[in-house]
Amino acid sequence: MLKSNSMFIKRWWPAATIIIVFAFAPQLFETFWGRMGMYKLVLLQVFLANVVLAQSYRLMTTTGDWTLCHYILMGMGAYTTAILAKFYGVPFYLTIPVAAICTVAVSFLIALPLSRTIGFAFFIGSFALGEFVRYIWEKLHFPFGGSRGLSNIPRPELGQSGDWYFVDFSSRMDISNLYYGTLILAVFALVLLYRLDTSRFGNAWKSIYSDSELCESIGINVTRYRILIFCVAGFFASLAGSLLAYQWGAIDPDNFGMIEMVYLIIWVVVGGVKTYWGPLIGVASMSLVFELTRPFDEFRPLIFGVILISSLVFMPGGLEVLIPRTTRFFKNLVGTKEVS
Amino acid sequence: MSFLSVKKLSKHFGGLIANNEIDLEVEKGEIRGIIGPNGAGKTTFFNVISGFYQPTSGSVTFKGQNISGKHSSEISKLGVVRTFQRAALFPDFTVLENVVIARHLRANNSLVSAIFGNQKKAEEANVKRSAEIIEFLGLGDEIESLASNLSHGHQRQLGVAMALATEPELLMLDEPVAGMNSGEKAVMVGMVKKIRDEWGVTVLLVEHDMRTVMNLCDRITVIDFGEKLAEGTPDEIKNNDKVIEAYLGADDSVA
Amino acid sequence: MGLDILPQTIGNALVLGSIYAMVAVGLAIAFGVMQMANFSHGELFMVGAYCVYVLYTLFGWPFELAVIASFPIVALIGVIYERLIFRPTRGNVLAGFMATAGAGFILQVLISEWYGVGLPKSVQVPYPGGSDFLMTAISWQRLAIIPVTIAMVFGLWYFLTKVKDGKALRACAQDPEASVLQGIKLNKMTALAMAISGGFAGVGGALMAPIVSVNPYMGHDYAIIAFIVVIVGGMSSIPGAVLAAFILGFIHTFVSTFADSVYGMMIGVLFMAIVLIVKPTGLLGNVKV
Ligand SMILES: Nc1ncnc2c1ncn2[C@@H]1O[C@H](COP(=O)(O)OP(=O)(O)O)[C@@H](O)[C@H]1O
Ligand SMILES: [Mg+2]
Numbered sequence: 001m002l003k004s005n006s007m008f009i010k011r012w013w014p015a016a017t018i019i020i021v022f023a024f025a026p027q028l029f030e031t032f033w034g035r036m037g038m039y040k041l042v043l044l045q046v047f048l049a050n051v052v053l054a055q056s057y058r059l060m061t062t063t064g065d066w067t068l069c070h071y072i073l074m075g076m077g078a079y080t081t082a083i084l085a086k087f088y089g090v091p092f093y094l095t096i097p098v099a100a101i102c103t104v105a106v107s108f109l110i111a112l113p114l115s116r117t118i119g120f121a122f123f124i125g126s127f128a129l130g131e132f133v134r135y136i137w138e139k140l141h142f143p144f145g146g147s148r149g150l151s152n153i154p155r156p157e158l159g160q161s162g163d164w165y166f167v168d169f170s171s172r173m174d175i176s177n178l179y180y181g182t183l184i185l186a187v188f189a190l191v192l193l194y195r196l197d198t199s200r201f202g203n204a205w206k207s208i209y210s211d212s213e214l215c216e217s218i219g220i221n222v223t224r225y226r227i228l229i230f231c232v233a234g235f236f237a238s239l240a241g242s243l244l245a246y247q248w249g250a251i252d253p254d255n256f257g258m259i260e261m262v263y264l265i266i267w268v269v270v271g272g273v274k275t276y277w278g279p280l281i282g283v284a285s286m287s288l289v290f291e292l293t294r295p296f297d298e299f300r301p302l303i304f305g306v307i308l309i310s311s312l313v314f315m316p317g318g319l320e321v322l323i324p325r326t327t328r329f330f331k332n333l334v335g336t337k338e339v340s
Numbered sequence: 341m342s343f344l345s346v347k348k349l350s351k352h353f354g355g356l357i358a359n360n361e362i363d364l365e366v367e368k369g370e371i372r373g374i375i376g377p378n379g380a381g382k383t384t385f386f387n388v389i390s391g392f393y394q395p396t397s398g399s400v401t402f403k404g405q406n407i408s409g410k411h412s413s414e415i416s417k418l419g420v421v422r423t424f425q426r427a428a429l430f431p432d433f434t435v436l437e438n439v440v441i442a443r444h445l446r447a448n449n450s451l452v453s454a455i456f457g458n459q460k461k462a463e464e465a466n467v468k469r470s471a472e473i474i475e476f477l478g479l480g481d482e483i484e485s486l487a488s489n490l491s492h493g494h495q496r497q498l499g500v501a502m503a504l505a506t507e508p509e510l511l512m513l514d515e516p517v518a519g520m521n522s523g524e525k526a527v528m529v530g531m532v533k534k535i536r537d538e539w540g541v542t543v544l545l546v547e548h549d550m551r552t553v554m555n556l557c558d559r560i561t562v563i564d565f566g567e568k569l570a571e572g573t574p575d576e577i578k579n580n581d582k583v584i585e586a587y588l589g590a591d592d593s594v595a
Numbered sequence: 596m597g598l599d600i601l602p603q604t605i606g607n608a609l610v611l612g613s614i615y616a617m618v619a620v621g622l623a624i625a626f627g628v629m630q631m632a633n634f635s636h637g638e639l640f641m642v643g644a645y646c647v648y649v650l651y652t653l654f655g656w657p658f659e660l661a662v663i664a665s666f667p668i669v670a671l672i673g674v675i676y677e678r679l680i681f682r683p684t685r686g687n688v689l690a691g692f693m694a695t696a697g698a699g700f701i702l703q704v705l706i707s708e709w710y711g712v713g714l715p716k717s718v719q720v721p722y723p724g725g726s727d728f729l730m731t732a733i734s735w736q737r738l739a740i741i742p743v744t745i746a747m748v749f750g751l752w753y754f755l756t757k758v759k760d761g762k763a764l765r766a767c768a769q770d771p772e773a774s775v776l777q778g779i780k781l782n783k784m785t786a787l788a789m790a791i792s793g794g795f796a797g798v799g800g801a802l803m804a805p806i807v808s809v810n811p812y813m814g815h816d817y818a819i820i821a822f823i824v825v826i827v828g829g830m831s832s833i834p835g836a837v838l839a840a841f842i843l844g845f846i847h848t849f850v851s852t853f854a855d856s857v858y859g860m861m862i863g864v865l866f867m868a869i870v871l872i873v874k875p876t877g878l879l880g881n882v883k884v
Contacts, residue, residue: 196455217428
């Protein structure tokens, strides 16, 4: 018992540390930057939503099916949340799950024809079907607001600003509560995604990537599992979408376009998808690059284009391939012999 | 009513007739061999029975149930499981994990319980049974090895273990000893016998290696150019003129 | 609205189908040889349009010469793609595809930096006026696209079936391993395929420059359509691409004329989804070149 407890702590302390740091981020930001800290907090909230998005995309790729419509699935979550909150005053604890369920339904419809294809045709097919959904948003003024989209999406009412954890940026725009809501939901989603990755379903999906013929022979219905993973990934993408819709307060079809999708691909390609940690590294490093290139934002696509090409050409496995090397390096540095 | 009954099964690829009206009856508990020269249509025959290809015409009945045209994963759920001519396995997983994945169907937990439930507990029975199967097939020493690191012989054995892990009633082996040395062949022959004798699994196997087939099978069916040429006990096949002319005569490996 | 606009609509559909064919054929030929899939095919189209803007509008070259020049210029970009992206990622379709998305970003930024994003560039129409026969009124500028497309597709067909390098390219598309054994140089073939691919996209963009507004992001819509076209036609089939281009040209024109252009795009996508379900290999998936 004792042993397994210590194992548990050993495995989870890095994650726990990170969560605690994130939990105190509003206080830290306020201390360092005063009221300006709030804008950094917005970045951090978006970052958390992006982490969930990237992690859900990584889940999608476990069967080897890369899609080009993941941003559309996220947009589905954002739109549903926005519509429910704006027109019907539905509170956040209902909008988020309802949006997720709607997105799962849409994912299912998209996955049905797509599951007939593999590899490249799947990739392109998802692109076209995603565009189809985007045309619907553009075309229907009710409820999607047409090409102007929806604005004035009400923030979730999570109590008075500063209710939680004594932060108060003393502003009507205070987002510290939304930040905490996001943090909780993101941790929840990331834990679920982690468990899913190591579950028997995760193994089945990985084995489909490895050898789908063999999977069929041992009774795994490959088509059904590929549709399932599409829906599950859509579920988590929708969570990210809901969070971003609340943050942005306004959405339109262009928020979920191909350029955004390419940035998502850059995150996971740079980080890698083989392990759970790849997308986290990818989002973190690329968000950093994104912030650092703020002064020359007209060159940003060029910079990211170069990053994407060079990581595909020179480091096809993504940054995650460095993890074992780095840990080994640090272990050697500390002087502990590696036990294999 | 036979156990597996194939009636006038045909499979065409465009103009090419890979299988032409083949009949086959397999009894419960027997080891049946299918032989024939390369390109005779044996693998195609397997693919049609196991649902990987749709038959052009004809029917396959298993325990009285028509399974032709069913989805391959469904057929394997019904108890008809095949292996591949190649060493098919999940290279990034260990031997144990490979077999556990193959028992996927037996772990009847839903997506929700897979996420929220205690995964270790849910998998415990499966892991135990998987280890048993691995032990039974004599792969016990390799249980923690990465599948990609196994020798060719062990990889093929693992393929059989994975098929067996689905708890089939009819096991279909496509050239189980292809590419093996004589020692590995002997192990595989013993393994197949054991599977039938101790676990009562019916075996249908395609084989090229005559010595293996003659040693192992109760009855043999000969396929040539997509058609059934002959059928009988190993002795009958050995002395069948048509077979000698069409196949055995050309093959030096005949004992 | 009635039958009297039918000839007009058919004429428009033929024009649109031609331009789709020009763009999609380039995608299909590149995909046919070693599965080079170019995400930024639309950006090559855009560069073709800028060739006309620069050479014709800014430098005052004759329009025809500017269009002809767009072929080698964009073909060269295609060859650079092959060398820097497709060759290192060979064997991994998706990697090449994603990397070209990055290349598209780069081209957009470079073009914006050189010529400014600001106002879309307008290219004056070199052939004013239009047809007024057979109850149609289509500008000469648009009608000119049809014969150019026919000439180029025919030229490509001639090249692939009669010229030595073209035959080698076809052999390579059919069976790369066997063709390598016969002494065909794979790298030369992939570069050639990308050159043709880029050239077609470039000429397509060049022809469209006077008709549409020229800006760094103009390629996007054409890229989407070209991808739908090649999926419907069967990824690497050139006849398939031409056939599907005209089918989509008709779908888009007719739905736009009688309803709305966004519905046209939607029905085009639905059509693609149906083809994927009924025949995942595409209409002419087995007809290679
Ligand atoms: N998927 C397929 N498409 C077209 N032809 C096939 C296909 N599968 C097998 N064939 C052809 O069918 C014939 C029988 O092949 P196969 O069943 O693999 O023979 P065997 O297993 O007896 O060596 C061969 O001529 C082979 O080329
Ligand atoms: Mg065979």
